[in-house]
Amino acid sequence: MIRSLAQVFLFAMLAINLVPGRSSALEPKLPQDSWPQWRGANRDNISSFKGIKTDWQTKPPALAWKIPGMGAGYASVSIVGDRLYTTGNVGETQSVIAVDLKKQTIAWSSPLTDSSPKHGYEGSRCTPTIDGDHLYAISSNGQISCLKVADGSLVWKKNFETEWKGRMMSGWGFSESPLVDGDRVLCTPGSAEAMIVCLNKKTGKEIWRSPVEDTGSKGSPGAGYSVMAISEGAGVKQYVQLIGRGLIGVRASDGKHLWSYNKIANGVADIPTPIVKGDYVFGSTGYGDGGSALVKLQRTAEGVEAVEQYARAANELQNHHGGMVLIGDHLYFGQGHNNGFPICVDLLSGDVKWGGRIRGEGSGSAAITAVDGHVIFRYQSGEIALVEATPTEYKLKGSFKPEFQERESWSHPVVCGGKLYLREQNILMCYDLTK
Numbered sequence: 001m002i003r004s005l006a007q008v009f010l011f012a013m014l015a016i017n018l019v020p021g022r023s024s025a026l027e028p029k030l031p032q033d034s035w036p037q038w039r040g041a042n043r044d045n046i047s048s049f050k051g052i053k054t055d056w057q058t059k060p061p062a063l064a065w066k067i068p069g070m071g072a073g074y075a076s077v078s079i080v081g082d083r084l085y086t087t088g089n090v091g092e093t094q095s096v097i098a099v100d101l102k103k104q105t106i107a108w109s110s111p112l113t114d115s116s117p118k119h120g121y122e123g124s125r126c127t128p129t130i131d132g133d134h135l136y137a138i139s140s141n142g143q144i145s146c147l148k149v150a151d152g153s154l155v156w157k158k159n160f161e162t163e164w165k166g167r168m169m170s171g172w173g174f175s176e177s178p179l180v181d182g183d184r185v186l187c188t189p190g191s192a193e194a195m196i197v198c199l200n201k202k203t204g205k206e207i208w209r210s211p212v213e214d215t216g217s218k219g220s221p222g223a224g225y226s227v228m229a230i231s232e233g234a235g236v237k238q239y240v241q242l243i244g245r246g247l248i249g250v251r252a253s254d255g256k257h258l259w260s261y262n263k264i265a266n267g268v269a270d271i272p273t274p275i276v277k278g279d280y281v282f283g284s285t286g287y288g289d290g291g292s293a294l295v296k297l298q299r300t301a302e303g304v305e306a307v308e309q310y311a312r313a314a315n316e317l318q319n320h321h322g323g324m325v326l327i328g329d330h331l332y333f334g335q336g337h338n339n340g341f342p343i344c345v346d347l348l349s350g351d352v353k354w355g356g357r358i359r360g361e362g363s364g365s366a367a368i369t370a371v372d373g374h375v376i377f378r379y380q381s382g383e384i385a386l387v388e389a390t391p392t393e394y395k396l397k398g399s400f401k402p403e404f405q406e407r408e409s410w411s412h413p414v415v416c417g418g419k420l421y422l423r424e425q426n427i428l429m430c431y432d433l434t435k
Contacts, residue, residue: 035079035416036130038177038227039273040369045325047371047415052433054374056386056398061420061431063403069106070097070426073124076412077421077428080130083107083149086423087124087137089116094124094139096147099428110152117141117173123425125175125225127412129185131201136185140173142166144187146204156204160187164194164209167222169244170269175225179239181252188241190223195257196241196250210255212248216262218289220244224270225321233279233297234304240281242270247283249297249304258304259297263311266290271321275331275347281306282347286320286337286365294350310350317345317356322367323412325375330391332375333368340366340379344391353391361385361399367412371433376420382409384422402429 039045053061071088078085084099093111100107116122117140128137134155138144142160147153160166160174166189168174179186185201195212199205214221226242230252233240237252246265249258264270266287275282284292291314295306312318314337322340324333329347334340335356340363343355360366364380370389374397377385382405388395404427411423418434 033417034081035077035414037078037180038076038127038129039323043229045323045369046327047369049415049418050372051435052372052374052418053435054386054397056400060398060400061433064419064430064432065104066404066427066429067099067104068426069109070423070428071095071124072122072425074121074408074410075124075423076127077414077423078128078130078135079414079416079421084421084428085128085130085135086428087112087126087128088426089123092116094141096128096135096137096152098149098152108152110147110154112137112139112143112145113141119173120171121173125173127177129178129180131180134201136178136180136201138174138176138178138187140175142174142189144178144185144199146185146201158199158204160189164189164197165191166194167191169220169222169224172225172269174223176223177227179228179230181230186228186239188223188228188243190243192221195223195243195248196228196239196255198255208255210250210257212243212250212257212260214245215260216245216265218262218267219246219265219270220267226271227273229274229276231276231281231297233276233281234299236299236304238304240274240276242272242274242283242285244270246270247274247281247295247306249281249306251303256303259306261293261295261306261308263308264291264293269321272319272323275324275326277326277347280309280347282324282331284317284319284324286314286318288314288337290314290318290337292317292319292350294347309348312350317350317352320365321410322365325368325370327370327389332370332387332389334360334366334377338365340364340377342366342377342387342394346391354394358394361396364408365410367410369413369415371415376413376415378409378413378422380408380410381405384413402431404429
């Protein structure tokens with residue numbers, strides 16, 4: 001009888017997801033098509049929406065609306081329900097801005113800093129991370145803050161420099177979007193004694209810090225301009241990040257530095273978010289001494305090691321800063337430093353399936369996102385192109401130039417609920433992609 005009761009209790013726990021290590025079914029659920037953080041709900045840069053209009057040659061997407069008020073910066077957007085969130089330099093401060101999507105008005109704007117941070121390419125970089133009733137954002141001068149989504153009021157904040165002696169690999173400002181994992185929030189101050197830190201998301205109290213010494217001569221000390229990913233490679237949950245010295249992995253339970261891979265680091269800016277699939281991690285950086293590589297994570301007596309599967313030099317394969325998307329076993333991104341030449345690469349072999357020298361519909365680097373079997377390229381010059389996500393050949397479905405374009409169109413595009421959101425400095429544009 002006791003055994004039967006125990007079994008019933010276990011099955012009940014499974015039914016409501018209360019077994020330790022699993023999320024609770026009582027936690028608030030996200031709307032089906034949300035984009036609550038950098039690279040979307042699954043951090044894979046793929047929208048769940050189905051049914052977009054794909055014939056852009058004859059009739060490109062129509063502008064639904066546009067509004068000002070985003071401030072200056074290059075941050076992308078997060079969307080949950082009827083609210084959109086971004087960051088920007090507004091007046092004399094760097095702020096989080098919340099937009100009411102039904103009314104197309106600013107719901108609130110809350111300052112993160114007392115003044116606008118000063119660095120190269122001034123403006124915000126962080127895409128806020130939305131988690132239930134709170135959001136998390138990192139200012140470009142290195143401060144992580146927790147705000148209430150209802151009104152933007154401050155819950156807690158921590159400064160990278162004063163708390164952890166934080167530093168960047170170069171002088172363009174902190175560019176990270178924080179990672180929320182269960183009851184924790186993680187960020188990358190970039191110091192040798194606290195390269196990555198793990199905080200209690202409700203209070204900001206430090207849980208652990210991960211010391212990471214320089215492990216190679218390429219690149220520069222400090223944090224890169226990347227955003228970390230979660231891996232279960234080699235059976236060990238870990239956080240994978242691209243820092244000034246290349247790729248690293250730290251154990252999720254206690255922050256222990258597990259492995260490093262230095263070969264793709266460059267001395268200016270290591271930027272793209274690493275791509276994780278199973279035991280594999282793909283990384284790429286721009287500039288003259290960057291490049292691309294795939295490593296496989298394997299267990300050792302001491303922990304985990306990263307074994308190189310292939311490496312490609314900067315003049316062969318590199319993503320500057322527009323990001324990459326993995327669909328099936330194939331990577332899609334803009335190839336080349338200061339170029340967004342469309343390319344499709346087999347993840348496991350590194351073989352180019354097509355592209356790499358195709359000029360594309362615009363100029364400069366290309367920021368991308370994926371939706372409904374297609375990849376959207378947003379070029380630095382502003383043009384938006386739709387390309388079918390197939391490894392067989394380059395299939396352009398059409399392109400258009402948005403109504404407003406200013407400076408470098410670096411903010412990553414987002415597709416949510418059949419709408420394409422383009423942040424261009426102070427302006428937010430919304431295009432309808434539905435049939």
